Amino acid sequence: MxxxxxxxxxxxxxxxxxxxxxxxxxxxxxxxxxxVSGLPVPALLKAAEAAELLVLGSRGLSKAAGFLLGSVSQAVLASCERPVVLVRAAEHGEDDALPEPSDHEADTATGGRDVVLGLDLNRPHDAVIDFAFDAASRRAAPLRVVHGWTLPPYYYGGALMPDLNAGMAEQVRRELSAVLRPWQERYPAVEVRAQATVGSAGRHLVDASHDAALVVVGRQIRRSAVGAHIGPVTQALLHHAVAPVAVISHD
The missing domain is CATH 1.20.5 (Single alpha-helices involved in coiled-coils or other helix-helix interfaces)
Structure with missing residues (x-):
């Protein structure tokens, strides 16, 4: 032959x-x-144009290996304007990658694990938040919202200015609650656990992925010809996350 x-x-x-x-x-x-004949990246991007969601799987790499070691996944993710879910095949079964089809099913498929949303308060986007709430609603699972924030460069430690540290932390919590309030009203059955932590959002999301059913993050669409267009937080997450990761593109 x-x-x-x-x-x-x-x-x-x-x-x-x-x-x-x-x-x-x-x-x-x-x-x-x-x-489909042809190269995989253009074929997947074309298929995604007529789809609501694109799912890409790993090759069952070791726990130390990341999704972005695959050139196809990286190229598709950098250019696709549809939601993309990346699943590390060696870590979770096929049932864990996507929201369940029925709003009335219990979360037996996810073992009670949270859906985790990485939320950027500087640029919160409706599409990202809605995807996370909808995923949690379909699974009847709690939604854990993680926001990482950093102290100003002139600030050298909470021990020196504890009142300022506490005040800034309270302000971040208020802003987080204000952003989430309309979505909690829209999805009243979803239990929300908001977490505002000092430090890299990528590191906190990687930690959260170890007991999550799904991690949801956003990616701003950049149509320039130069660069990977993924962002440092998402890139760190895709290298080290254990759970499936949903990347939601937005303007």
Whole structure:
């Protein structure tokens, strides 16, 4: 058999196997497969244009390896304007990556784990917050909101100015509550646990991912030809997160 025919046969076998596995895991779910010629990055970006969500999986790399070691995932994530969920196959089963299809199902598939939202108070975006609340609502899971903030460069330690430290922390908590209040009213069944912590948001989100069902972060769309367009917090998270990560693009 010519090499091209071998490649096509292998692709068809892979698609058939994937369809069977998904069908067995989700009885009643309609599963469609499509064999597309060409390079993977343009093909995935084109498919995402007509989709609500794009899911990319790792190759089952070790715990020390990150999603962004894959050039395809990095290139797709940097250019895709749809929500993208990245799943580390070695860490969680297929059932953990996406919100459950029914609002009335218990969170048995996630084992009671939180959905985690990384929230930037300087640039909070509705699409990111709504995705996280909706994911938590569909899973009947708590939503843990993590915001990392830093002290001004002229501030050299809480021990020297404890009143200023406490005042700034209280201001951050008030701002966090104000941003979340309309969404809590829209999703009254979602239990929200807000956490404002000093330090890198990326580090706190990585820590939170160890007992999370899903971590949700935003990515500002930048259409310039230079750069990875991912951002340092998201990049750190994708290198080290244990849970699936949803990256929501926004203007």
């Amino acid at each position: 010519p090499p091209r025919d071998l490649q096509r046969a292998s692709a068809q076998h892979l698609l058939a196997e994937a369809r069977t596995r998904v069908g067995e895991a989700r009885p009643g779910l309609r599963v469609e497969t499509e064999e």
